[in-house]
Amino acid sequence: MSLLWLFCCPPLPSSIVRKLAFHPPAPTYRVEQTSVGLRFVPRVLVDSVQLWRVQPFFVPTRCGSQLACVYLRCAVAPRFTLLMSQGNSEDLGLVVGWYLKLGCYLGCDVVGYDYSGYGASSGRPSERGMYADATAVWHALVDRHHVPPEKVVLYGYSLGTAPTIHLAARHKSVAGVVLQAPFTSALRLVCPGVRRTWCCDAFNNIDRVGEVHAPVLVVHGIRDDVVEWRHGIEILSRCANPVEPLWLEGGDHYNLSRHEQLWARLGSFLAELEAASPSLGPSSADERRSSAPSTTVPV
Template sequence: MNGLSCNELCCLFCCPPFPSRIAAKLAFLPPEATYSFVSDETGNKYTLHLTEKAEWQYSQRELDCIEVFMTRTSRGNRIPCAMVRCCPNAKYTLLFSHGNAVDLGQMTSFYIGLGSRINCNIFSYDYSGYGRASGKPSEKNMYADVEAAWQALRARYGISPENIILYGQSIGTVPTVDLASRYEVGAVILHSALTSGMRVAFPQTKRTWFFDAFPSIDKVSKITSPVLVIHGTDDEVIDFSHGLAIYERCPRAVEPLWVEGAGHNDVELFGQYLERLKQFITMELVN
């Protein structure tokens, strides 16, 4: 999500400002797919195969803990899903909506490391048009994608809502907030969240226009679950003010994590990131 050029600004306001058009201009950067799903003889079971585009190749032990499958959204797209079993006795499963310009092939190594450190399993999916998902990226598709992932997680694994933590990072906070505003869950984690598309492109925006994309700021007040907000104070993509605004609007927000000196893509490298997650999941949610 970068600032807009003069030419893009003209297009934005001279053309009909439909939310899907704003979303496409501001947000979606699907990378070249870094993985494929290889089916067995029956065609019903898949295994994850990483291409040479992936930055990290897994050991067989790591591959054995990743179960992958496809599911269909209400808008007709087929999206890949992955269950990363990090801990055999995990109480919580994170439904993780990842950030921009990455896909499941790039993220699963992070999921293995994160889940094993915070004692959670992680379930994730690719947005329409990302990785091996069909369709094109759009705001409406993104909401249908997270709903399909939620339904697949519930139906396939029988996990109760109170044992699910919704985790959204960057653009992934958009579907996370939408889902969390409609279902009560164990908890919600919003990492580098944006308030709305227009507010990212035009920081002086004070209200939500009818054509705005990703209006998360208007949905967070409907979240009834505990919410942990995480944001870097030096975020160069989604300004720190977005995290503050989201935090102030959440009815059940817990103590946030403001990572001093962190940007948009390096929050996880700071020690307090894991410390805060562990405290939230193992102590605050239990109590």
């Protein structure tokens, strides 16, 4: 099977990768210019009471795209800032509600972005472009918004685990990494029998994740039939600094956020990061109270 795939698709040209990996939906939001700045306007149902927390901005990339991004201010004194990289068929309008719940529950700010060609971002999606996208947002977060790298937790879901691993392997001082439904590589995903890395492969997470120094939490649904559970197990086995993973018994590729165990494990993971580096915590009792995570699981 693997040889057939190689002969039919040598050596995985970017046009094939784009067709297989990227499925941008019709935009589900718009960014409006108002007299007081940019405004994020979702076209899907989002808690309007919380929308004031969503601050849109744009970031240029070295590939020439202008990326639509959002900064969600969910805590007065955030424990961490979560830099989110989403799946291949989502844009910010579809995930901003989840980001708001996540940030408010964990006591963290959240930054999200759309890949080139998604949502209000210009350009075309590609593997190379996706890494450039993530790098541009990283520099905006650290350089423009002055968030220290050691206060950033990188969080990738599905396709988004590729740019998350890319960033974490290059920026060793990030506080931690969450990989939700990670995959080993494009070729291994298409051809389950492949056990080695070919030069034609794309999104080679399995060989790059070992370069990540930060603690890595792997989360996977045991019933995932899009990215099988074995991918999560293999990724975990290659991590240099893994923590206790979360294997969700009733979890598939799309329903993990509905499981209370996910929210609990994310909360305990951040607590582990704080315990390992006490200097990361808020500096006063008032700040600790203002950034404390919610005790109500928003599922």
